[in-house]
Amino acid sequence: MGLFTFKGGVHPPYQKELSSGRAIKTAPLPKQLIVPLSQHIGAPCNPTVSVGETVKEGQVIGKSDAFVSAPIHSPVSGKIKKIEPVLHPLGKKVMSVIIDAQEDEEKAYLEPLGDDPEKLDGKAILERVRDAGIVGLGGATFPTHVKFSPPKDKKIDTLILNGCECEPYLTADHRLMLERTTDIILGARMIARILNVDRIIIAIEDNKPDAIEKVRGEASKYGIEVAVTHTKYPQGAEKMLIKAVIDREVPSGGLPMDVGTVVSNVGTAVAVCEAVRDGKPLIERVVTVTGNGVKEPSNFLARIGTPMAHLVEQAGGTTGKLGKIIMGGPMMGLAQPSLDVPVIKGTSGILLLQMENYMKVDYRACIKCSFCVRVCPVHLLPSTLSIIGEAQKWELAEKYGVNDCIECGSCAYVCPSKRPIVQLIKTTKAKLREIKAMEKK
Amino acid sequence: MQNRAKMIIILTLFALVSGLVLSVVYLFSNPFIQKNMLAEQKKAIFAVVPNANSYEEKEKNGLKYFECKDSSGNVVGYALPAKGNGYQGEIKLMIGLSPDLKTITGLEVLEQVETPGLGGRISEESFLNQFKGIKDEPQVEYVKNKKPEKPNQIKAITGATISSRSVVAIINKFIKQFKGE
Amino acid sequence: MEKAEIIVSTSPHIKSRETVPRIMLSVIITLLPAVAFSVYLFGIYVLFMYLVSIATCLVSEYIVVKLRKRPFTLNDFSAVVTGILLVMVLPPKFPMYGVVIGAFIAIVVGKQIFGGIGYNIFNPALIGRAFLAAAYPVHITSWIAPRIGSISAVTGATPLAAMKFSGVETSLKALFLGTVGGSVGETSALLLLIGSIYLFIKRYIKWQIPVSIFVTVFVLGEIFHLINPVKYPGPIFHLLSGGLMIGALYMATDMVTSPLTGKGCVIFGAGIGFLVVIIRLFGGLPEGVMYSILFMNAFVPLINRVTRPRIFGTEAAHAK
């Protein structure tokens, strides 16, 4: 069987060997946790607790009535110390609940629903997904229950479980697939139950042969397919993955459900499994702490709200002159000003890179080498878009499909002129949104 | 209505004045212009036919030509105006022919718009002098980058083969027609 | 840990090792075999031509950049590439002041007037050469015999001129090895091909361009050769003679002045190939590679527009 792939993409140095051999360790509880009340795409939550109150692990501390939102649960038992705006990994200050952790065995989990998907009601599972505050753990943090509630007219026939983990450095999903294989499969079957689909495909890049073998062994018991995909960035981007695995093209501006499929991260499947089987809300996740700025790259099972500095300490601390702190992978992750920010639901990794990686490079004029055109997975002309962006011709950029850009960063990665293509595209998109908003008024 | 009438009157007036002024200028300058043109023609004819003293305009085989005589009234040659396409535009020539029509006695370029400094050098003496005394039978030929060996050959201008070739082609065509071949 | 030292910038946070200077340097290095051979073939004067041309390019670029108060671009080696390529398409023994003027024009008119590297429409080296061709038409067609030679060495004419004006066909082996008369660096098809292999592997040149030029020239050449084998040379002769190799491999493939997409490059190359054959067989000049490339350069923006790739998830490129 040939490898599944798509047209375009890049091969950055993966650096996965730094942490792929490290089993997931449960990180010790930090003294204080910072839980932002907005950890997903959609409406932020309102606090349901007040300062001084004592909370139990798993108790709801924030929620919102909006549909596109997910409740937030206390990751530990403890006392609410403060509720105030704190710097959030996404770059601005967000209202957060600060909890002093206390030793307390008692948990406020939800009622377990059982572990046989055949006997469970899809609706009940969906409700549980919502109540457990599950969001897409691949990094996009879109509320999962929304994703699993397609409108009636969209017929879903395939569920794709994304285990590609195409971002360099990150190994969280890899470790999950090795260590939590049964949970992933169970979670997948539960999700399939919600969506009422028969076909489940688990997609894994061919640079993780051990995971492929392990998952294939477990998946074959339930007739679940394993698709081995070509190791190439951004193989894990939804649209690219759907194209590669089932050869369907999500229309421009559309969603996977428009082509009858739903893509979910393997981590999300584990969360679904735990929420249904154990009643455990989403309060912890696997985080890869890696990069040449870390002494011992590791994979941790960390509570949401754990300050990044705490995890880095657990990984032996920093080494060398630190240049960059990144939440997520090096291609699409977000640079952080310090390690004081907390782990949130979308934190797949903490990447520390040494200063020496950042020798000053000049930003030059585009020489039209077309490297970016070759790698763009959505077949745009990134060089042209960047020039249009520099010229501030926002409307022209729209004609050139700027809104179809998935901001994967492949273009900026290959650019020999080191142009900030993604940044220019992001600015253009923001300006276009502004213009649209103005026109509406 | 009145406005329109005024417009017509004014325009007519200006046209009339203009016509009047130009007529005067024309009457004044025309003799000079005619003289200029004749002088030029004469100069060209006498340049290509040596020993000519007078000429007479005649026509043969559909071509206008000038029969040249010396002071004692003997025909000393013919001057044949010729024209054709060059590299960039029309080239007008005056070809001088011996009475037996077998030898070219001279060549002048009347008008040309070839590349200045390149094809334009067909107007230069060094190029034109080559034609003095060459044979036009079987026809005029040109050679490149070497000395002409035969009596009917000339050397093309370096880097301007097309212009040189055009001149030779025009000459051959008109002489042929003039001879009635 | 000092906070101020941490860099906060947008993704992606890692970048490939490719840089403009690296690409340009690769081009220079792959040209070296042909450069060395040209010095051997035509004498030490050619080496001075290279040096003067490169120096003039660098100085001109420096002056314009200073005058326009633009960021310093000398260190990207692109001016050096232009300098070398310009000499490679000039006849050996071209007067030195001509080299200086050509290099100056190449950089100032060919490149900096448009805004410097990346913004120029035409290949700078070819602009320089086109200027010299118009300024000094005699010098640009004055050839000398190579040191190791073939039959055409007697007159010093290039194989193409010999073919066109005297009907003499040079042996293909001589053409392939480059022991023939011609412009400084265009004679050896073999060395140019060897040099460009690295660029192909690194994908620094869009392979579609040379391939489509070669295919078009071959097919058209063959067609005409079949029609009249006496008058028109065979297709291999076309491929190996004149500036076709250097044009197809190093001039047409100039990143800045070639189309962005593969499809565009095919159209671009086919256009060049077509024009080359037409000019060679029916034009007033023996060689037309330079003008063909410059002509097609002008169409690159148009080609880019019509060959825009179909955006993922849309019906057609112009659906919106």
Place this chain on the structure above:
Amino acid sequence: MADDRRRSAYELLKGFWTENPILVMVLGMCPTLAVTTSAINGLTMGLAVVFVLTASSVIISLVRNIIPKEVRIPTFIVIIATFVTMVDLFLKAFFLDLSKALGPFIPLIVVNCIILGRAEAFASKNNVWLSFLDALGVSLGFTVTLIFLGGVREILGMRTFFGMKVLGKGFEPMIIMLLPPGAFLTLGFMLGAKNLIDRKLKEKRGGKVGH
């Protein structure tokens, strides 16, 4: 009075630099590019324009009040054409060689934008004296620029200036300068140089650069 004099001086001098018809308004490109293969061609063309422009401007300014607005353009053209024909005949009668060198570009002065432009923009709105100065200044500016353009092309293309040898054997004439591309290149460099000088002047005066 001083104001009047200053105004007059301005109208006369503006055509040389600040409102130079070629370098600023980029008008009359057809003769500019086509005939300036030598300085003498530039001078002749320029003088022809001086005559036509000054004469027609004066006449138009004189009659500007009696011409109905609707027919002003045809009237201007008739006036201009008259003077152009006069120049053409004059050159044919006395300077046949120059007339040949300039070819159709003398008759084409009729449609030269500079002439009609000055007539429409200035002479039809100002008194005779100012119109005269304006026309003289603009056309002389045109002439000077043409001589410069023609001179540069002649020197580089033929090594001569007004027919006199100025460059020695060591300098190979550049044929391209005599061809249309040479005209475009020279004009381009002149435009660039003018803008550069203007910018430097502005900087010196402490003004802001840019548009």
